[in-house]
Amino acid sequence: MKRLKTSCAAAALAAASMTVVAIPASAQTMLDAGQEVDMVLLPKFLGILVFDQAHEGAQEAHAELGNPGELLFVGPTPENSVAGQIEIMTTSATQGQGAVMLSNNAGDQIVPSAQAAQDAGTRVVTWDSPIPSGDGEDVFVAQVDFGSIGVVMADMAHSILDGSGQMAVLSATPDAANQNAWIAAMEEALEMPKYADIELVDIVYGDDQAEVSYNRALALVDQYPDLGLIMSPTTVGIQASSKAMQDEGLCEQVRVSGLGLPAEMVSYTLNGCAPEFALWDFRDLGYLTYYTAYGLATGQLSGEIGESFTAGRMGEYTIEEDPGRPGTRRILMGPFTVYNADNVEAAAQ
Amino acid sequence: MMRVLSNLNPQTLRILALLLVLTLVILFFSTQISNYLNGRLFNRISSSVAIMALIATAQTLVILTRNIDLSVGSIVGFTAFATGSLIAAFPNMNPLLLVAFSMLVGAGFGAFNGFFVAYARVPAIIVTLATMALFRSLLVEFADGKSITSSLLPQWLTSFPNTPLFEIGQFQFRAAFVVAIVIVFAVHIALQRLRVARRLYAVGSNPEAAEMAGINLKATVFVAFVCSGALAGLAGFMFLARFGNITVVAGLGFELKSVAAAVVGGVNIFGGSGTVLGALIGAILVDLIETSLVRWQLVSEFWREAVLGALILTAVALDAIVMRRLIALRAARHHEKREQKMEGTG
Numbered sequence: 001m002k003r004l005k006t007s008c009a010a011a012a013l014a015a016a017s018m019t020v021v022a023i024p025a026s027a028q029t030m031l032d033a034g035q036e037v038d039m040v041l042l043p044k045f046l047g048i049l050v051f052d053q054a055h056e057g058a059q060e061a062h063a064e065l066g067n068p069g070e071l072l073f074v075g076p077t078p079e080n081s082v083a084g085q086i087e088i089m090t091t092s093a094t095q096g097q098g099a100v101m102l103s104n105n106a107g108d109q110i111v112p113s114a115q116a117a118q119d120a121g122t123r124v125v126t127w128d129s130p131i132p133s134g135d136g137e138d139v140f141v142a143q144v145d146f147g148s149i150g151v152v153m154a155d156m157a158h159s160i161l162d163g164s165g166q167m168a169v170l171s172a173t174p175d176a177a178n179q180n181a182w183i184a185a186m187e188e189a190l191e192m193p194k195y196a197d198i199e200l201v202d203i204v205y206g207d208d209q210a211e212v213s214y215n216r217a218l219a220l221v222d223q224y225p226d227l228g229l230i231m232s233p234t235t236v237g238i239q240a241s242s243k244a245m246q247d248e249g250l251c252e253q254v255r256v257s258g259l260g261l262p263a264e265m266v267s268y269t270l271n272g273c274a275p276e277f278a279l280w281d282f283r284d285l286g287y288l289t290y291y292t293a294y295g296l297a298t299g300q301l302s303g304e305i306g307e308s309f310t311a312g313r314m315g316e317y318t319i320e321e322d323p324g325r326p327g328t329r330r331i332l333m334g335p336f337t338v339y340n341a342d343n344v345e346a347a348a349q
Numbered sequence: 350m351m352r353v354l355s356n357l358n359p360q361t362l363r364i365l366a367l368l369l370v371l372t373l374v375i376l377f378f379s380t381q382i383s384n385y386l387n388g389r390l391f392n393r394i395s396s397s398v399a400i401m402a403l404i405a406t407a408q409t410l411v412i413l414t415r416n417i418d419l420s421v422g423s424i425v426g427f428t429a430f431a432t433g434s435l436i437a438a439f440p441n442m443n444p445l446l447l448v449a450f451s452m453l454v455g456a457g458f459g460a461f462n463g464f465f466v467a468y469a470r471v472p473a474i475i476v477t478l479a480t481m482a483l484f485r486s487l488l489v490e491f492a493d494g495k496s497i498t499s500s501l502l503p504q505w506l507t508s509f510p511n512t513p514l515f516e517i518g519q520f521q522f523r524a525a526f527v528v529a530i531v532i533v534f535a536v537h538i539a540l541q542r543l544r545v546a547r548r549l550y551a552v553g554s555n556p557e558a559a560e561m562a563g564i565n566l567k568a569t570v571f572v573a574f575v576c577s578g579a580l581a582g583l584a585g586f587m588f589l590a591r592f593g594n595i596t597v598v599a600g601l602g603f604e605l606k607s608v609a610a611a612v613v614g615g616v617n618i619f620g621g622s623g624t625v626l627g628a629l630i631g632a633i634l635v636d637l638i639e640t641s642l643v644r645w646q647l648v649s650e651f652w653r654e655a656v657l658g659a660l661i662l663t664a665v666a667l668d669a670i671v672m673r674r675l676i677a678l679r680a681a682r683h684h685e686k687r688e689q690k691m692e693g694t695g
Contacts, residue, residue: 045597045598046489046494046597047488047489047492047494047496047596047597047598048494048496048596048597049494049495049496049596051494052493052494052495055494077482077485077486077489077597078485078489078597078598078601079481079482079485079598079601079602174650174651204643204650205650208598209598209599209601209602210592210594210595210596210598210599211400211588211591211592211599211600214591214592215393215397215639215640215643216643218393219393219640219643219644222384222389222390222393222644223382223384223643223644225384236594236596236598239498239594240592240594243499243592243593243594247511248511263498264496264498264500264594266500267499267500
């Protein structure tokens with residue numbers, strides 16, 4: 001009797017497990033842990049806090065998946081970001097790395113080396129900043145929908161300027177793919193009637209360097225006496241602009257907004273220089289990127305549009321066509337948080 | 350007019366010529382950019398040039414000895430970060446001790462460069478090209494992905510650079526600018542008056558002769574690098590105070606800007622001649638052109654560097670041609686005078 005009971009239970013279990021297997025085969029893949037694959041996380045350059053946060057997220061996923069292979073975090077030094085990224089991409093292919101996770105700072109110049117890597121069997125997963133043409137890229141893990149960043153920035157501008165006024169953009173480098181896409185999305189959003197009284201007067205570039213951004217911000221104020229807002233979609237630029245406005249006592253006249261890290265922005269948000277800004281979680285971005293790259297490199301994911309998988313604690317994600325770059329594929333992470341005086345202190349901890 | 354000019358010493362002449370170019374540039378941009386000529390322009394340029402003035406001075410000390418320092422940007426970045434970490438860890442530290450720390454760190458890097466250039470006899474351009482990357486990588490390693498933010502720094506430090514010491518009309522003389530100017534003038538006077546400092550010129554203009562005269566070439570070059578490093582360290586301190594937010598890209602590109610400032614300021618790239626006062630005006634000129642180009646709508650972002658490069662080239666070429674003319678004119682007049690004298694005696 002007892003024996004029968006156990007065998008019944010076993011049969012039930014087997015049936016149950018069969019159905020469990022049957023369902024994901026049609027829709028969603030549970031990634032098998034423990035497979036060995038070496039992977040490289042390649043940021044724009046080393047030494048910026050957000051990229052280290054992404055690395056932490058990738059390390060978390062690496063441990064969780066029990067990958068006996070190696071997770072390398074390598075990047076160029078800031079002064080040769082473009083050449084350094086191409087070199088690391090090339091080296092990774094010759095080393096036979098399973099995947100390279102790239103935050104691209106080299107525009108389409110990275111394409112030949114990325115394609116060579118793919119030919120050598122290395123999967124190329126971009127995150128944070130994609131390859132503009134999509135060539136040489138398996139899939140892009142987008143932090144948020146690039147179009148919706150544009151709307152959020154336009155909305156922040158609308159609320160800070162109280163509906164009307166002049167704003168200018170202070171971006172990173174002129175060829176940063178992500179910032180350019182966000183600015184384009186914001187310009188598109190500004191066409192809507194709601195924002196009719198907001199005038200975008202200029203777009204300047206601070207090269208993601210504190211001193212350049214600081215001087216550019218002041219030059220904007222001098223150039224446009226009626227400027228009400230500087231929108232900076234980069235963590236370096238928003239901080240430098242806020243400091244510049246605070247130093248020159250201009251915070252009452254010119255506000256700052258954009259994308260920033262709560263820990264770096266908390267004082268400027270509380271004193272009113274930068275009343276509102278937004279960002280997503282870079283740890284989550286690194287975590288999701290790792291899951292995606294692991295799935296592709298171990299052959300558990302093919303990278304086709306419509307394919308779904310579960311990325312650990314973050315839940316289910318689907319590969320889809322990137323609306324911003326037709327013909328390319330992306331995984332959309334989202335959402336992001338808008339910070340203001342109410343929630344910035346808690347987030348800065 | 351020509352007579353007056355040709356009787357001035359070439360150093361003074363050069364500084365006058367630079368001031369003339371500076372005025373012309375300001376006049377040109379005032380016709381191109383609205384709201385240009387006002388006190389704000391002075392305040393902007395003076396606060397931003399305070400840092401570059403020190404770096405250009407540091408660069409000049411080394412160039413005078415027929416060398417170059419391409420690692421100044423990395424030294425500035427590293428000292429800014431290290432000084433920021435130190436004051437964040439010990440917020441009650443004595444300000445003078447903090448300044449001493451940053452100069453010491455800079456001097457240490459300078460000594461490293463100086464050792465290889467002076468004693469191992471490796472060309473300075475190679476040594477400092479290597480240490481530019483080396484010091485920057487050290488910073489990346491040391492920073493470990495963290496950045497210094499102004500919230501970590503004490504109030505006195507971040508408010509120091511912008512504290513107006515005195516005002517003349519719309520012109521504010523802020524602490525950082527005044528300190529930088531005082532230091533540049535002190536170095537200038539030392540270089541013109543002190544026997545020890547004159548050795549830099551001797552070594553740069555004719556090393557063989559300098560050695561014959563009993564000057565220790567190696568020690569002189571070594572000391573030039575150490576002093577230059579200390580000044581770059583001080584610039585790192587000023588950088589930290591002004592910007593507050595320090596990442597690993599801090600000071601990137603300063604090496605080229607400082608060389609440009611020195612060369613535009615009339616410091617001979619082959620050593621032996623030039624003044625730090627000239628380098629200061631060179632730094633002001635480069636900064637002014639850069640700031641104005643940002644506001645000049647005619648030039649797009651992508652062409653700005655090119656226009657800046659072309660302007661620097663023009664400035665240097667013009668300066669060289671005019672100086673050569675004047676020197677020739679002077680020589681001719683001397684010759685004339687001598688002939689008159691000969692005729693008189695004969």
